[in-house]
Amino acid sequence: MARKLLRINMSDLKATYEDIPKKWAKWGGRGMTSAIVFDEVDPACHPLGPHNKVVIAPGWVTGTPAAPSSGRSSFGGKSPLTGTIKESNAGGLSGQKIAKLGLAAIILEGTPAKDQWHYLVITKDGVEFKDASDLMGKGMYEIDEILWKDHPKTAVIGIGQAGEMKLSNAGISINDPENKPGRYAGRGGLGAVIGARGIKAIVIDDSGGPGVEIANKGLFEKGRKNLTEAIQEHALTKKDGGLNAYGTDVLMNIINEAGGLPTRNFSAGQFEGAAKISGEAIAEVVEKRDGEGMTGHGCHPGCIIQCSNIYPDESGKALVSCLEYETAFSLGSNCGIDDLDTIARMTRECNDLGLDTIEAGNSIAIAMEGGLLEFGDAEGALKLFDEIRNKTPLGRILGQGVEATAKAFGVHRVPTVKGQSMPAYEPRAIKGIGVTYATSPMGADHTSGYTIAPEIAGVSGKLDPLTDEGKADLSLAFQASTAFIDSSGYCLFVAFPILDIQTGFEGMVDSVAGVMGMDLTGDDAIALGKEILKMERLFNERAGFTKEDDRLPEFMRYEKLPPHDVVWSMADEELDKVYAWVHED
Amino acid sequence: MPSITVNVSLYGAIAKYAGGHHVAQAEIVLDGNSNIGDLLDKLTISAEEKGYIFKNAVLCDVPGFDAARDELLCEGDHVGIFSIQHMWPYQYRDGVRMSEALTRALNEKGAMHNTY
Numbered sequence: 001m002a003r004k005l006l007r008i009n010m011s012d013l014k015a016t017y018e019d020i021p022k023k024w025a026k027w028g029g030r031g032m033t034s035a036i037v038f039d040e041v042d043p044a045c046h047p048l049g050p051h052n053k054v055v056i057a058p059g060w061v062t063g064t065p066a067a068p069s070s071g072r073s074s075f076g077g078k079s080p081l082t083g084t085i086k087e088s089n090a091g092g093l094s095g096q097k098i099a100k101l102g103l104a105a106i107i108l109e110g111t112p113a114k115d116q117w118h119y120l121v122i123t124k125d126g127v128e129f130k131d132a133s134d135l136m137g138k139g140m141y142e143i144d145e146i147l148w149k150d151h152p153k154t155a156v157i158g159i160g161q162a163g164e165m166k167l168s169n170a171g172i173s174i175n176d177p178e179n180k181p182g183r184y185a186g187r188g189g190l191g192a193v194i195g196a197r198g199i200k201a202i203v204i205d206d207s208g209g210p211g212v213e214i215a216n217k218g219l220f221e222k223g224r225k226n227l228t229e230a231i232q233e234h235a236l237t238k239k240d241g242g243l244n245a246y247g248t249d250v251l252m253n254i255i256n257e258a259g260g261l262p263t264r265n266f267s268a269g270q271f272e273g274a275a276k277i278s279g280e281a282i283a284e285v286v287e288k289r290d291g292e293g294m295t296g297h298g299c300h301p302g303c304i305i306q307c308s309n310i311y312p313d314e315s316g317k318a319l320v321s322c323l324e325y326e327t328a329f330s331l332g333s334n335c336g337i338d339d340l341d342t343i344a345r346m347t348r349e350c351n352d353l354g355l356d357t358i359e360a361g362n363s364i365a366i367a368m369e370g371g372l373l374e375f376g377d378a379e380g381a382l383k384l385f386d387e388i389r390n391k392t393p394l395g396r397i398l399g400q401g402v403e404a405t406a407k408a409f410g411v412h413r414v415p416t417v418k419g420q421s422m423p424a425y426e427p428r429a430i431k432g433i434g435v436t437y438a439t440s441p442m443g444a445d446h447t448s449g450y451t452i453a454p455e456i457a458g459v460s461g462k463l464d465p466l467t468d469e470g471k472a473d474l475s476l477a478f479q480a481s482t483a484f485i486d487s488s489g490y491c492l493f494v495a496f497p498i499l500d501i502q503t504g505f506e507g508m509v510d511s512v513a514g515v516m517g518m519d520l521t522g523d524d525a526i527a528l529g530k531e532i533l534k535m536e537r538l539f540n541e542r543a544g545f546t547k548e549d550d551r552l553p554e555f556m557r558y559e560k561l562p563p564h565d566v567v568w569s570m571a572d573e574e575l576d577k578v579y580a581w582v583h584e585d
Numbered sequence: 586m587p588s589i590t591v592n593v594s595l596y597g598a599i600a601k602y603a604g605g606h607h608v609a610q611a612e613i614v615l616d617g618n619s620n621i622g623d624l625l626d627k628l629t630i631s632a633e634e635k636g637y638i639f640k641n642a643v644l645c646d647v648p649g650f651d652a653a654r655d656e657l658l659c660e661g662d663h664v665g666i667f668s669i670q671h672m673w674p675y676q677y678r679d680g681v682r683m684s685e686a687l688t689r690a691l692n693e694k695g696a697m698h699n700t701y
Contacts, residue, residue: 235648235672235700242672246597246607253596253608254673257665258681259642270642280596280607287606425677432679451675451697471680478676496674496699563642564682 001210003104008120008127010197011050011110015127020104026518028060030087030486031532032105033076037085038535040107043542047080047189048166048196054108056098056157059489060512063099063212064220067511068228069491071095071300073157073174078543079188081168081359081401082419082443085539088190089486091299092174092183093155097206098122099489102213112198117164119201121151124208132200137161139352139389140173140181143201148179151203158201160354161389163191167399169359170195173351176299182308182321183299186356187420187445189401212515220514223507227494230504231304234497243307243493244296246279248325251424253278256333259563260429262422263333264375265365266415269429269561273338277328281340282309291316305493311344320348326446329424330361335368336375342382349385355399362421363398363405370409413555418443418545427552428561428568431468435475435570439550439578441536449478450485450495452505452526468570472577479578480529487532488512530581537582547576586617589660591624597668599635602628615658621645622654624664637673639665645684647673647701650694652687674699 005018024035033055045051055076061067073095079086098106101124112118117132135143140160147156155175162170170191173181214220231237242250255261256274263271275281286293286309293312298305299322313319323344331337331346350357364381367373373380387395397408402421406414415422420443427434436449485492490508498505505522513520540549556568595602595609603609615623621638638646638653641663646653648669658664675697683691 235670236674240670242670245670250672251677253594253665254637254667254671255677257594257637257639257642257667258644258678260681275594275596275608275610278596278608280600283607430677430679430681433676434680436676446677449676451679451699474679496672499675499697499699 001102001213003213004102005105005107006103006122006127007107007109009110010108010112010118010199013118013129026516028104028487029057029062029072029074029489030076030089030483031528032057032487033074033087034085034532034535036105036107037076037078038539041078043078043539044544045078047078047083047193050111052078052193052196054190054193054197055105056108057105058095058099059487061515062095062489064214064515066302067224067490068231069303069305069494070489071302072489072491073098073185074486075172075185075190077190077193079190080166080192081189083543084418084441084443084545085536086188086190086442087486088172088185088187090172090174090183090185091303091491092176093300094157094174094204095489096301097155097204099212100206101204101209102211108194108197108199111196117198117200119147119203120199121203121205123205124210135200136164140354141352144175144179144181147201147203151205155204156201157204158354159191159194160352161391162354162399163195164200165391165396165399166192166195167396168192168404169355169363169399169401171354171356173354176321177301178321180321181351184351184356187358188442191354214515215517216514218514220511223510223512223514226503226507227498227511228304230497230501230507231494234501234504236496237305237493243305246283247295247307247309247322249279249282249323249328251325252328253280255425258429260426261333262329262415262424262426264336265334265369265413266422266426267413269426270563271333271338274333276338277332277340277343279325282311282323285340286312289314289316292318297321303491305491307493314341320344320351323347326424327357327361330358331364331381334361334365335381337378337381339378342378346382346385349382353385353388355388358423359401359421362402362415366402366405366411366414367398367409369413370411372409413559414553416444416553417551418549420444426561428556428566429564431570432471432474434552434568435471435575435578436479438552438575439475440479441533441540447492448482449475450482450492451478451499452481452495468574471570472574476578477526479533480526483529483532484525487528534582537579547579550575550578588614589617589619589658590614591658591661592663593624593628594663594665595628596665597670599630599666599668602630619658620654621656621658621664624658625654630666634669636667636669636671638667640684643682643684644678645687647687649701650687650690652684652690655686656684672699
């Protein structure tokens with residue numbers, strides 16, 4: 001059965017199944033969300049108004065049997081946080097179940113009558129629109145539990161109170177295999193756009209669904225086997241490798257030693273408490289408390305990397321999943337907080353309220369710099385989440401993200417690009433990522449530019465990392481390859497082995513080609529990625545963005561970052577080269 | 586030559602060499618004119634066990650290389666040593682400050698890998 005689009009209009013509560021137009025037929029994941037948003041959303045529209053949409057798309061290989069670590073769902077729309085096009089993807093249960101229903105995308109559009117809220121139940125038989133009154137005001141932990149009572153073993157996509165309030169930092173929650181809300185399409189505020197559609201939650205039940213059609217089973221099988229072997233062999237992704245043993249927070253001590261760990265609102269590159277909030281510290285807590293906590297946890301069925309964790313409370317009960325590097329930085333070092341238990345509790349608050357942890361922590365750091373509380377005040381920071389839950393004016397300001405909070409508190413050190421705050425890599429100390437932060441269509445984003453092998457990227461692998469030369473070409477190649485991987489449904493961490501193991505890269509491409517019946521080579525991966533970037537870039541241009549928006553914040557040009565005492569020095573002209581090709585074709 | 590004391594952090598399995606499990610910190614006394622090779626030897630960390638090495642926030646070595654042994658140490662230096670298990674994907678280290686010896690070594694082998 002050919003893949004279908006499911007269009008859900010919340011104005012008249014109608015759902016229609018459509019054939020995929022030829023122009024979108026080749027896309028999956030991010031490629032699909034960006035293509036639909038590019039074609040159907042007015043770039044000038046208000047993100048919370050009636051003309052914005054949310055598109056949900058599983059990746060090309062998502063839902064296929066035994067494609068490793070391939071359970072991603074992409075969520076796209078115009079971002080309330082940035083005003084740009086946005087794609088944010090996550091693991092959890094939703095991607096595989098949407099794909100197994102034979103759906104290439106779900107388009108959420110229209111607006112309901114005032115104060116009318118629904119939750120949707122999507123099965124092989126269609127869409128039910130259900131009154132969500134009993135779910136309103138509730139956090140995602142309770143929502144997931146309630147919905148599994150009537151719809152066990154389903155995927156639950158939902159928004160917390162932040163999405164109900166249509167805050168710019170509202171993320172989209174997806175339940176994990178334990179039915180906890182730890183997987184977030186967090187960045188960019190798309191939870192508010194779902195809220196603006198009057199949707200509190202979406203239940204996906206794939207029982208009896210047609211499954212994913214595979215055009216060339218032999219090619220798919222060959223590809224997925226090669227990729228699986230590469231993941232299992234590579235030092236970063238193999239069992240008991242760095243990611244599996246310590247999770248993404250394995251980077252905390254490394255980035256700190258390098259002097260690139262954003263600390264106390266991006267005023268320093270090292271944090272004296274880094275070791276206490278690192279992946280190594282999480283592993284020690286898990287072992288010591290000897291209960292429900294674990295490392296090496298998978299966020300979706302079929303993940304063989306398993307970089308997630310379950311952090312236990314003092315009694316050994318599961319407190320939150322997952323405590324990641326980005327979270328430990330934003331709610332930890334960037335707030336001057338070195339108490340892992342409090343960081344875990346704040347992470348749980350984010351997961352419950354439906355907030356992106358990066359933006360939430362960075363907003364608290366801004367408020368600390370603005371004098372609301374002292375850096376390092378862990379209990380004070382934790383209490384701020386009640387301000388959001390109680391819908392106070394302060395809570396609403398914090399929930400709008402870093403830029404709004406900075407304006408409210410008169411702070412000029414504002415670490416954002418295109419309205420989105422920076423993740424856990426200080427670009428003054430780690431210069432390569434600064435180019436991607438500056439130029440990504442998504443705003444400052446650490447997942448926009450994953451490395452690909454030099455011969456595929458068309459650049460020299462012997463580039464001098466200390467010079468600016470070639471960084472623009474490199475960033476473009478990274479951004480393009482990342483857009484391809486984001487479309488595949490594979491976890492972005494497959495990028496680690498496929499850089500070093502050629503058969504792994506070929507396996508990824510072959511598995512995609514096998515599912516889609518496309519004739520693909522490695523060069524095509526970059527070309528397809530550039531097609532996606534071009535749509536995203538043009539959308540942003542039509543929304544009013546120019547190359548002047550491809551800049552890091554001013555303070556990074558004059559404020560020296562200790563311990564290296566460096567500033568951001570890359571010439572604007574170099575940054576402008578990254579997307580100079582968009583109007584050349 | 587008076588002795589020197591360096592502050593050392595060990596991360597991952599090698600923390601056992603300073604009495605830790607996953608993380609350990611120690612003040613290590615060495616002879617004057619000692620280098621990182623001497624420090625590794627004193628801690629009994631083998632070449633197969635060590636991964637990234639930093640001296641005072643400068644990256645001096647990566648997994649599979651041997652670029653840090655000759656790096657001289659001074660009184661009060663901080664050295665961070667990671668186990669071979671630790672990861673640092675290329676895009677998150679492109680442009681960090683590195684020692685001259687490591688820069689030369691990476692220029693010879695190519696910097697763009699995730700295994701180091």
